[in-house]
Amino acid sequence: MTPSRWPTAIAFLVLALAVAASLFLGRVNVSPAEVIQGLLSPGASLAGLVVTELRLPRAVLAILVGASLGLSGAVLQGLLRNPLAEPGLLGVSNGAALGAVLSIYFGLSQAFPLATPLLGLVGAVGAGAMTFAFGRGGTLSLILAGSAVSGLALAFLALALNFAPNPYAAYEMNIWMLGTLSEKSWDHILLAAPFIALGLGILATMGRAVDALTLGEVQARSLGIDLDRTRILTLLGVGLSVGAATSVTGSIGFIGLVAPHLVRPFVGHQPGRTLLPSALLGAALLICADIVTRLLTTQNELRLGVVTSLIGAPFFFWLVLRLRKVAP
């Protein structure tokens, strides 16, 4: 194993440990032997149901969502050459949130169960298309278009909250936006997984482009990188993966920002090599945050997005302190 493989291997190990822990930990005490028994024979026993129908889909969804956020963050930070870039930057997260909230607003989720994630997907695709339409032709215009689309989606979110049909609906919209993995089933995974997989596949091919971009846009072009194509593919990849993820789980912040930063020092600050470890670490971080929400017994469920923000925001301070130390 070459030294450059180590970060990936370690991230993979962390993820594997997190997944294992998430299968064994939960509100209901299921003994390790019963968990293994339940995995082997997913029959009618309580342990079997808890493990195969509740904890396993939750872990799988956390892997998909965390990987989407981590990988998108890594690619965007490389493409935009900005340490603050994160998956929400292109407007797809807020677009997905808007679609989902509208499904609550119009009571569609009442009519058929998967309306919320479906409309979330539509919102993410719509927002991505808008960002693309307005942001063609340059990195700066892409960021600006993303901010504009984000802002517009936020404005409509506020409007929907403002005109919520009743206080209860407003409460639900708010709560939905905090993000959660609880009560998600294989149905949700079947819906989101194809989009997430496609998006992740696209993003995984961006390594060479983001490496070349460290030299600057002109130099990258001279190395044979088609910048327009790179931007389009990034937008598509982020839109599909993060859009589908957000539409199922709600907004989950900071994972996409933090994961690449944690990985970077271990890969010699080469953006292309942060991609895979970032995806793995993003997944591991999300599972750990989810375990926290399960183990803290609170009157109301502690939402996942709240935990990631509480852990992620202090990370910003660390980032500032480090930048002050590094910069003259």
Next chain:
Amino acid sequence: MGAAAAVLLASQPAAAAPSGYAKPQRILSMNLCADMLLLELVPKPRIAAVTYLAHDGAEALFPGADAGIAINHGTAEDIINLKPDLILAGAFSTPLTRRLAKAIGAPIVEVPDATSFDDIRRNLHQVGAAVGEPARAETLVARMDADLAALAALPARPPVRVIAWSGGDSVPGKETLSGRIIEAAGAVNIAARPGQTYGAIDVEELLAARPDALLYGGGGPLKASVRGEEGQHRVLRRLYAGRRIVYSDIAHTCGLPQSARSALDLRRALDALPEQRVAR
């Protein structure tokens, strides 16, 4: 000038109120539960407005009863525009509402939340007296008591262990109207802990608790939406197929004569449950 206008405004209904037999003619309700009581107690022409939430509740309980009645959003403008001569409010009316009510001389009646059948009797009598329909209120109380008597007359049955779970983190406990309805129907609310109103329970805990049936609050005015979806988690759909009892939110949320009927309906649904226990 302003003070004179306020006195003029105030003097008019105030003169009518103490006479005793003059019934309020423009009643404004600013609370969903008060809406429901008002719609049952008073003929339509005497209702100035109900809340914007009333429609769905009325549809669930007595379809069409609110047709043509104005709605209000509980704002100061509503009070001033509608010029009510009686205001029904929830337990927590705002100081502004009270001040405005005083300024226009309309008495304000605060209808407390009901968490038991006794509370419902008390509310019916209180609102019935305030709107000038004590006899009608008495009839409704009698109807409710008849339903409760019919329920009590049914043969005792082995208790069914239930959880009223509509997804998410708000499961009614013991000290709620829902809890009392479940108890009256002969079921045991296993989410009930002493002294607790609403609690949280996740799917894992729900499965581990092994209730015999799930009660699902749907079809009320407070439409669950995301919860509706979460309440459909496929493992519950599969395990509790045929063992999910849908009830109308409104009769569990608001203390109404229909709350007793809801208990009776629940008892019938419990009797109709399949024999075997939940497969495991």
